[in-house]
Amino acid sequence: xxxxxxxxxxxxxxxxxxxxxxxxxxxxxxxxxxxxxxxxxxxxxxxxxxxxxxxxxxxxxxxxxxxxxxxxxxxxxxxxxxxxxxxxxxxxxxxxxxxxxxxxxxxxxxxxxxxxxxxxxxxxxxxxxxxxxxxxxxxxxxxxxxxxxxxxxxxxxxxxxxxxxxxxxxxxxxxxxxxxxxxxxxxxxxxxxxxxxxxxxxxxxxxxxxxxxxxxxxxxxxxxxxxxxxxxxxxxxxxxxxxxxxxxxxxxxxxxxxxxxxxxxxxxxxxxxxxxxxxxxxxxxxxxxxxxxxxxxxxxxxxxxxxxxxxxxxxxx
Amino acid sequence: xxxxxxxxxxxxxxxxxxxxxxxxxxxxxxxxxxxxxxxxxxxxxxxxxxxxxxxxxxxxxxxxxxxxxxxxxxxxxxxxxxxxxxxxxxxxxxxxxxxxxxxxxxxxxxxxxxxxxxxxxxxxxxxxxxxxxxxxxxxxxxxxxxxxxxxxxxxxxxxxxxxxxxxxxxxxxxxxxxxxxxxxxxxxxxxxxxxxxxxxxxxxxxxxxxxxxxxxxxxxxxxxxxxxxxxxxxxxxxxxxxxxxxxxxxxxxxxxxxxxxxxxxx
Numbered sequence: 001x002x003x004x005x006x007x008x009x010x011x012x013x014x015x016x017x018x019x020x021x022x023x024x025x026x027x028x029x030x031x032x033x034x035x036x037x038x039x040x041x042x043x044x045x046x047x048x049x050x051x052x053x054x055x056x057x058x059x060x061x062x063x064x065x066x067x068x069x070x071x072x073x074x075x076x077x078x079x080x081x082x083x084x085x086x087x088x089x090x091x092x093x094x095x096x097x098x099x100x101x102x103x104x105x106x107x108x109x110x111x112x113x114x115x116x117x118x119x120x121x122x123x124x125x126x127x128x129x130x131x132x133x134x135x136x137x138x139x140x141x142x143x144x145x146x147x148x149x150x151x152x153x154x155x156x157x158x159x160x161x162x163x164x165x166x167x168x169x170x171x172x173x174x175x176x177x178x179x180x181x182x183x184x185x186x187x188x189x190x191x192x193x194x195x196x197x198x199x200x201x202x203x204x205x206x207x208x209x210x211x212x213x214x215x216x217x218x219x220x221x222x223x224x225x226x227x228x229x230x231x232x233x234x235x236x237x238x239x240x241x242x243x244x245x246x247x248x249x250x251x252x253x254x255x256x257x258x259x260x261x262x263x264x265x266x267x268x269x270x271x272x273x274x275x276x277x278x279x280x281x282x283x284x285x286x287x288x289x290x291x292x293x294x295x296x297x298x299x300x301x302x303x304x305x306x307x308x309x310x311x312x313x314x315x316x317x
Numbered sequence: 318x319x320x321x322x323x324x325x326x327x328x329x330x331x332x333x334x335x336x337x338x339x340x341x342x343x344x345x346x347x348x349x350x351x352x353x354x355x356x357x358x359x360x361x362x363x364x365x366x367x368x369x370x371x372x373x374x375x376x377x378x379x380x381x382x383x384x385x386x387x388x389x390x391x392x393x394x395x396x397x398x399x400x401x402x403x404x405x406x407x408x409x410x411x412x413x414x415x416x417x418x419x420x421x422x423x424x425x426x427x428x429x430x431x432x433x434x435x436x437x438x439x440x441x442x443x444x445x446x447x448x449x450x451x452x453x454x455x456x457x458x459x460x461x462x463x464x465x466x467x468x469x470x471x472x473x474x475x476x477x478x479x480x481x482x483x484x485x486x487x488x489x490x491x492x493x494x495x496x497x498x499x500x501x502x503x504x505x506x507x508x509x510x511x512x513x514x515x516x517x518x519x520x521x522x523x524x525x526x527x528x529x530x531x532x533x534x535x536x537x538x539x540x541x542x543x544x545x546x547x548x549x550x551x552x553x554x555x556x557x558x559x560x561x562x563x564x565x566x567x568x569x570x571x572x573x574x575x576x577x578x579x580x581x582x583x
């Protein structure tokens with residue numbers, strides 16, 4: 001089933017479609033030539049569109065329905081994944097997946113927001129908007145990783161923590177706050193990767209670590225552009241303007257000292273070549289875990305504290 | 318004690334809860350609580366520190382820290398212009414005043430939020446002052462009390478505001494390790510990133526009666542679920558019932574409650 005795509009990506013989609021059709025045709029010198037021309041045009045079209053992406057277009061890419069999600073990355077770069085369920089308090093939250101896997105043959109804890117592909121799965125996973133039990137499950141797995149001295153990787157891709165009655169009743173704020181506090185002191189290396197939408201506190205609750213990596217077209221923000229526009233402009237249609245003002249792109253956040261490394265995406269975005277994206281991400285994880293493994297636990301925790309301690313800009317006079 | 322924003326100055330004021338017309342002095346002499354219906358009027362940060370410290374005496378800490386405009390943020394107004402306007406109207410403390418003094422004879426640090434300064438929103442300055450308050454408590458082995466009153470993270474500083482949640486929570490983790498007590502007082506309103514960080518992390522969480530406390534604001538929840546919220550939802554008493562608070566305490570008893578709790582952990 002074709003998914004709706006933002007209009008600025010339509011020329012790319014049309015060219016891909018034409019290429020697929022040409023590929024199906026019988027090989028002749030003529031179709032080979034047409035195919036090559038179409039592929040060249042695709043590369044040029046991508047280059048043209050991606051040379052001047054606006055922050056709002058980046059938001060559309062970060063939310064692209066075909067973008068790889070946490071389970072795609074896990075299966076794309078790890079083996080022997082076992083998903084673990086439940087917070088042992090109330091329920092299992094399918095908006096977050098968590099478990100253990102082998103990465104280059106070594107065990108690792110992996111946790112991430114999980115969006116759905118089909119409508120039914122989207123609903124079941126609540127569009128990756130976790131409830132408190134999701135964050136508590138995540139913390140349970142992270143503490144287990146600490147107990148067994150295993151590194152932790154988190155994949156962040158959520159519009160935000162779920163704003164619902166039940167979530168409030170069960171302490172959404174407390175669940176997020178507790179993760180922030182506990183993650184700050186976990187005695188094992190933590191690498192956090194913003195793969196898609198980094199939606200406010202709901203993202204940060206999996207986002208306290210020794211390295212913060214961000215995919216090139218991911219976003220990370222204190223509030224959604226739509227929410228910001230509704231509050232500050234009293235007009236949700238100003239989301240495009242809000243997206244610019246919020247400085248939510250990977251490049252902006254690298255510049256602000258929040259993000260350690262921006263990971264380049266395949267031409268046209270991660271959804272164009274998920275295996276290539278997973279490979280880039282795997283390389284980056286190898287590199288950072290190798291560095292972090294060298295640190296003694298005390299140094300690891302004190303560096304992590306300093307990392308967040310120095311975030312923020314102010315004047316002292 | 319002068320009532321803040323929602324109490325107009327003058328001889329008479331109207332209680333926003335019971336609509337009673339009240340003699341101004343009657344309210345101010347009652348710690349800004351309506352003598353008819355017990356509605357708790359909002360206090361300024363300075364009033365809060367006066368209320369909680371012995372003889373209303375304290376030393377203000379970290380005064381020279383000021384907000385800047387790291388994003389070049391402009392909505393209907395430029396952020397630096399907003400800052401100037403609020404500083405002129407409310408004072409130079411941004412949305413948090415930190416004081417050191419005594420509570421029933423024992424030294425402590427209190428960090429009180431100032432709602433009148435951009436809705437008590439938490440940006441880099443609030444985060445930095447909280448982090449320094451925590452570090453001072455660690456260095457001098459002092460207990461920390463925070464009084465939350467905030468709409469959440471400050472949008473005008475983007476993700477830098479979000480990171481203050483992590484920065485403060487990391488500091489509180491260190492206080493826990495060192496066995497230093499932290500009491501969180503939640504007042505009307507406490508929502509968003511402030512609730513989802515230090516306000517919910519007290520060794521003891523105390524709220525004033527009837528305060529709105531939550532992660533998502535009621536309007537956002539209503540828009541999401543497309544139905545009216547039940548009466549009393551996200552109020553202090555609701556949170557107490559759901560296990561998020563240790564107690565709901567009337568303002569006249571607040572100082573005594575804090576002091577008593579601190580005696581257990583000395």
